[in-house]
Amino acid sequence: MSERQTLSYLQQRFASSRIQPQTRFGQNFLIDLNLVNLIASTAELGPRDVVLEVGTGMGSLTTIMAAEAGHVVTVEIDHYLAPLAREEFETLDNVTLLEQDALKSKNKLHPQVIETLREKVAQIPGGRIKLVANLPYNVATPIISNLLDMDPWPVRMVTTIQRELAERIVARPRTKDYSALTVWIQAQCQAEIVRIMPPSVFWPPPKVESAILDIRPQKVMRKRIVDPAHFHSLVRGIFIHRRKFLRSALFSAVKDVLTKPEVDQVLAQMELDANTRAEQLTPQQLLDLTDLVRLMAAEKASTPTVEDR
Structure with missing residues (x-):
């Protein structure tokens, strides 16, 4: 891991494969190794956890999580990038890479993703789902929102997302950031921003700041929602x-x-x-x-x- 997510390593791997980061897929690779580790450690992974990662990238976070979790289901839409990621964790038997879009439509998770998660959870006694990912900005809202409408319900979501979106999710009433998404998440979860990150910790750098967001769904709160x-x-x-x-x-x-x-x-x-x-x-x-x-x-x-x- 110490070399796999550095800027020089990524640039060399991309150059040798003659590919470039795809802005249409929201590809911004986290190159600060301490922050990659912070995402994984915040999720508090254990052998019961089936992790959903959307945006495999080069597989650096995937590899870290696989060492702690029961299984990692990682989804990569870029069919040129996926083979490079697969090389990074090809010796690991608890990683499943899905080369596809994580969403069936804007408002629905892809059935293949849901089916794979349920299959892996069923194979682990007391299995449970966690979302841990450096989420592409363009799918962050539907991924987080729709996971809260899924069965089995996730027990934790630790994601890197656009700072503006993170601030909407943790917003308080009577503020400009307070929204329907705020209400949907806060009615059933506790959420907090773990770290604000400048564009410089990504390659290529995005035009906005990012944040690591920790969302902890609460069953007691969810039970209050009848429908x-x-x-x-x-x-x-x-x-x-x-x-x-x-x-x-x-x-x-x-x-x-x-x-x-x-x-x-x-x-x-x-x-x-x-x-x-x-x-x-x-x-x-x-x-x-x-x-x-x-x-x-x-x-x-x-x-x-x-x-x-």
């Missing part, structure tokens, strides 16, 4: 109109199932002023709000109309 799909969808709908007052934003999101008077009733039960904005509510308040909408819509749907009687 995760409804919660996720409605919060996104409300935040599309984040600058609108809550009454207007909520009605825009639920107008197919609730009337304006019914939206007013929801806000009254929540003791929320109609002039409140979504960004002022905590994740718990938004969870309570979406639950109330869900229950009211279900009750309305089950009540016979005049024509049905």
Whole structure:
């Protein structure tokens, strides 16, 4: 490992293979060896862990993790780069390299990735999933977001992502970075920024700063979410109109199932002023709000109309 992720080593390997880093794949290779080790150590890997790594790169982080984890499932979209990575860990029998996109679409993980993770977890007593990766910026949001909607649920996510995205995920209410993604993650996880990193620690250097983010899903918090799909969808709908007052934003999101008077009733039960904005509510308040909408819509749907009687 001491030589495998240095700038000179990477440049030599790329030059000899006549390939270049691909910006369309978000390829920025972490060349600070201490930071590569920090990502792995933060994840606290053990023999029960099946690690998902998206963006294999040259396999340096993969190799470190394979020494600690039960299995590493690493995904590389670049078919020119994947063979170079495979050479780095070809003697390891607990690494599976998938040469493909990790996403089936923008909003779904690829079924092959999910199937492989489940297969490896089933082979390890007490097996569990962790995401540990230097994530390409262009897939970071859907990867993190969709893993929280997966079964089995990940127990840890330690990733290198764009600093701006990391700050959105850990943002507090009433700040400009607070968003639907913030709420979706904080409603079921604890998250913190471990380290801010300048562009100079990557090759080629990105145009923005990066951050190592540690996300720790909490089962107790997740159990409070009765219908995760409804919660996720409605919060996104409300935040599309984040600058609108809550009454207007909520009605825009639920107008197919609730009337304006019914939206007013929801806000009254929540003791929320109609002039409140979504960004002022905590994740718990938004969870309570979406639950109330869900229950009211279900009750309305089950009540016979005049024509049905």
